[in-house]
Amino acid sequence: MFHPEEQKWSEVATQAEKDEILKQVEKGRVPSPLDELKFQNAQIRVQLAEAQNLIDSQAEMIADLLLMLAEGGEA
Template sequence: MIQVYEYDENFFLTKPILIELDDEDKYIIPENCTEIQPPAFFKSRFYPEEQTWKEAATLEEIDEILRQAEQETETLPIDILKTQNAKLTLRVAATEKENGLRRQREADTTLLIAQLQKQISELKEVK
């Protein structure tokens, strides 16, 4: 079995076709087909005289195809989870920053209290 590529009357790719061996163990390839695999073009056109495929889509057609594909793309559950994970990671980072600032304020306050207690002790000793 081989795969060939069918093209229409304007030589545009229509579909791949599987060809089976005939009774004489030969592959009979239809006239509007080629064994040459087309590259991954948006709009493949076959040139029989050159035995090659070429891109036939204009830039505008390609842009339109890409725009439509982008609009039709569904949000995958993994993408939703990635977004949620990113938001939660930002929340955790913000909370850790707030906790760090709170601990710094507590340390500053504790130091201030200790300094004031030392000054009070020194004043009591002077009296």
């Protein structure tokens, strides 16, 4: 948990809770926190690539429209 007033992090999980999570990770029942972060990072990268493709497409459309306007509005 982050405490903005003090600019410090503190642990809120008990040692028993941490041990139980580690047991489940070792048994393969849940992904490790690092694996979860890697998965989330991959999802964000896909979303970023999709957004960039949309931006590129819109930029091309705008350029075509401006060219059309410059040529007198004829398609």
